[in-house]
């Protein structure tokens with residue numbers, strides 16, 4: 001069996017995925033839902049969806065946890081600005097994420113936990129840190145004592161003294177050291193809060209992910225994923241919190257998906273420098289965005305642009321046009337279960353640009369076979385292409401069309417059966433004649449009727 005290797009940010013090398021019981025446990029930092037998802041968020045969701053499909057095809061079980069940060073400063077701020085309850089704002093944006101990801105053929109995660117559903121686990125972890133003197137309470141806030149954890153900085157390659165000199169102190173915080181970060185924030189008047197041993201307040205952002213990931217996956221889970229912008233401080237802090245609290249290893253491997261920028265800058269909800277997921281879905285077939293994203297390696301930065309999307313669109317059209325050509329030339333299809341070149345591209349740090357290039361090579365060969373009338377070659381090529389599309393989560397439109405057609409056919413057949421049961425033979429025969437008049441074949445067998453397309 002071909003091993004799957006993914007580049008690990010912590011050890012700076014490709015690392016083999018070796019789940020203990022054949023189930024790969026993955027935690028992927030999901031959205032903070034202060035606003036609607038933008039196309040920058042979708043890169044991570046699409047890459048993780050394709051990776052999960054590939055791993056499953058390789059025979060692994062996959063447990064994928066994608067959290068929702070539904071409480072934080074920005075959620076509170078934004079809901080005040082809109083004059084609505086923070087829960088309503090968070091839920092609205094969460095539902096928008098569910099809608100757009102499902103429209104993009106991204107499968108729902110195994111669990112999509114919300115931070116507010118895990119306050120108990122968060123408080124337990126913070127208490128452990130306080131007990132072990134890795135955290136301290138200060139005027140109702142609780143801070144992590146960064147200097148108490150010597151391994152701090154290993155993931156991001158940062159030196160603690162350099163960080164110290166660059167750190168700024170926010171006068172509203174009550175830290176002992178500017179490097180320390182909040183685990184628990186006391187509630188100001190009018191803010192949402194939960195009860196805790198340190199008074200009413202809410203969790204800090206970083207602690208949520210340490211608590212939720214290990215709640216669902218246990219310690220030492222296989223892969224922690226997230227955007228490149230989360231390496232520091234978010235992921236650095238996640239490691240420090242969990243390992244200092246428990247003495248157990250947190251995640252075995254770290255996968256970071258690079259940014260999808262817009263005119264050279266990171267997309268950001270706060271500056272309004274964004275293209276929403278909805279905008280893209282209104283303009284393009286979902287497969288086009290998947291193509292745009294998977295043609296670039298997940299560790300390469302890329303730029304969202306109209307030209308880039310148009311290019312992805314014509315690339316996708318080359319595939320869908322070919323598939324339509326195949327549909328009308330073949331009345332039976334082959335199925336292949338193996339495609340070693342494609343598999344080895346993906347097994348090697350999920351090299352989707354190489355994998356998609358192979359797909360276009362198949363289309364080229366397939367078009368040649370079509371033109372030359374080489375049916376067996378065409379069958380082989382289209383079978384490989386269908387396997388590749390399936391593994392990466394593309395969903396050609398004809399599938400949806402044929403599903404609908406199947407439904408329609410069964411409605412017509414049921415209707416005809418009812419007519420015959422009701423002894424309306426005249427109408428049943430009229431229906432049969434109409435079907436046959438349209439050039440289709442209707443067969444009555446002892447197991448029921450079926451319609452065949454000539």
Ligand SMILES: [Zn+2]
Pocket residue numbers: 029030209226234
């Ligand atoms: Zn996170």
